[in-house]
Amino acid sequence: MLEAKNLTKRYGSHTALNKLNLSIQPGEIFALLGQNGAGKTTTINLFLGFIEPTEGSASINGISVAENPQEIKKYLAYIPETVMLYPNLTGLENLEYFSSLAGFDYSKKELGGLLTTAGLQAQAFDQRLAGYSKGMRQKVGIAIAVAKKAKVLLLDEPTSGLDPKASNEFSQIIQSLAANGTAILMATHDIFRAKEVASRIGIMKEGNLESVIDASMISANELESLYLKTV
Amino acid sequence: MHFKFITIIARQEWASIFRSKIPLALFSVLLVVSLLATFTGWQYVSKFNHQQKNAHQQVHDQWMSQPNRHPHRVAHYGYMVFREKSPLSFFDFGLDSYVGNSVFLEAHRQNTVNMSEAGFSNGMLRFGELSMAMVLQLLVPLFIIFIGFQTISGLKQNGVLKILLCQKASYLDILIGKTAGLTAVVWALFLPLLLVSLIAGNLLITGEIQGETLLRTLLLTFLYALYFLIITILVVAVSAMSKSSKNALMVLVLIWMLFFIVIPKSAQSLGGSLHEAPGKIAFEQAIEQDVSEQGDSHDPDDPHFASLKANTLKKYGVDSISHLPVNYGALVMQEGENISSNIFNEHFDRLISIYKSQNAVSSVLSFIDPYLAIRNISMNLSGTDFDSFTAFQKQTEKYRFEKTKKLNEIHLTQIKYQNDSKQKVSAKNWQEQPDFAFQPLTINQNLTAGGLSLTALLAWVLAGFGALTYVSSKRAYQL
Structure with a gap:
């Protein structure tokens, strides 16, 4: 591969x-x-x-x-040491943005499912990324990679x-x-x-x-x- | 290029700018400044036009209320003509503050235009006037720099660009999407403001919207839209080429200084040294010299006038000027007028062509500085450019020449040669003469004059997209 x-x-x-x-x-x-x-x-x-x-x-x-x-x-998908993404957007919005740029059009439910797969707790989905811990941001990064079906x-x-x-x-x-x-x-x-x-x-x-x-x-x-x- | 990705990125850029408070705070400052500029511009122009109307009325009344007089006294009485400021001059002062708006017209003399704002400067001009055009040309680029300098370099620094580039959208999609988003923000903030100010100011000044003024307004709006697009492309390109936001900001501020201070100033002095123009005194002296070389009507032995005399006597078949059916004195004066007017026009045309060559330098430099392009074309469309000014000077000379010629004709036919100065003619003779009305340049003439700048502006847009394509193709600019 x-x-x-x-x-x-x-x-x-x-x-x-x-x-x-x-x-x-x-x-x-x-x-x-x-x-x-x-x-x-x-x-x-x-x-x-x-x-x-x-x-x-x-x-x-x-x-x-x-x-x-x-x-x-x-x-391929890439996850850097520190996943910064867009601090002004929520976890869900970040995932939506990046997966749409990968050419995928997921529903809110599917996006939520991806974040769950990546291990992010559901109550964080709609919080802005600025309030996330490093581990939580990393999980959004994983969700982005998974969403790409890399x-x-x-x-x-x-x-x-x-x-x-x-x-x-x-x-x-x-x-x-x-x-x-x-x-x-x-x-x-x-x-x-x-x-x-x-x-x-x-x-x-x-x-x-x-x-x-x-x-x-x-x-x-x-x-x-x-x-x-x-x- | 994927249109869908470009739209997604542009939308995100738009949203992220409006989520942050700084751009809106900056915008409110600019909003206040440009409203203030529009307001003071409108006030100044309407006050100016009002004063001029009064002055014109006064001059006209005095002219009309002259008693029955000798026509040559009328010719020397003189007349003053004025140029109303163009309806859009409140938006872009252009050269208006430096060139005059009134001329005193009299027989024998070709006076040049007087009374510029700089001549009467009350200090405000020395500090630099603030017009709305200046806000849009100088300050909006700064605004674009501040909202856009980190648009790509910021993503490089926090590693988001790498993740973005690992999606399906290409680097070019990202650059164009960012440009589109930023441009949309700038357009949405400033173009309605521009359009409303132009229409409102024009309505306040002239009380109506003429079709041509509306066309000028729309053209101006379109050209400023292009200008903002060019600056945005530049900001995005520099941001994409910089390793860090700090570098991007530094380079952009340097470019701002280069474009808005260094190149325009250099263009001016370069034009001045490449095509040196004579001073006002030298200009007038040269005319005087040429006139006296052509023929001196006061010198009885002057060959030019001696032959005029011989030809006239021959034409009417008489042997002495006192037997002529027309007034020979008036004939001589008209001949002097023809000579001096021709010479003046020749010299004036030469002077204008020198100034035009100077201006051409800045038009050519528009290809390396988009600010010069928009500055020139904006002045053209606002009717405050150099050509509008020369058109005024030329029209006044033509009007003066015809007015004097008419008076000389009255002198020629209605005043006897004997006892010339003791005679008078009816005041009706000059009361019937048409008044002067300045014919501003048409929109076509303005656009032709600004052709080079217009081309430069379009070339900048194309070059800008070319630059984005180039930057996006370089791996070095992706990290």
């Missing part, structure tokens, strides 16, 4: 991402670990088509991102700054999305969360994907020491 072949991005002499080879299947959650500047966000931006690769290619559903930046938007979900440090309960809820939701066949790429600092939720974990350092581990084969502690050794 998601594929990188020798994906490389250089800014002048600085190599932000070096020959990344990665393939993520439908239903799989791939967690990218690494320090700031390791190339996680560059990878996500390359898949989103916001930057052009220097070498190699990124493709989604077999379609090259660099060549068809508009086409691949159909398949086959690929790209998450950039989605759980940073969430309280443990919100973080746990978040994990459950993306796991259920994966169970429905969504391919998920998640950049994160949270080793514990990565081990909990991901099927595979990659550790990046200075633009290189140093190691890829099957999450079921490693304990959180082992993962932590491997991470510390790598970076």
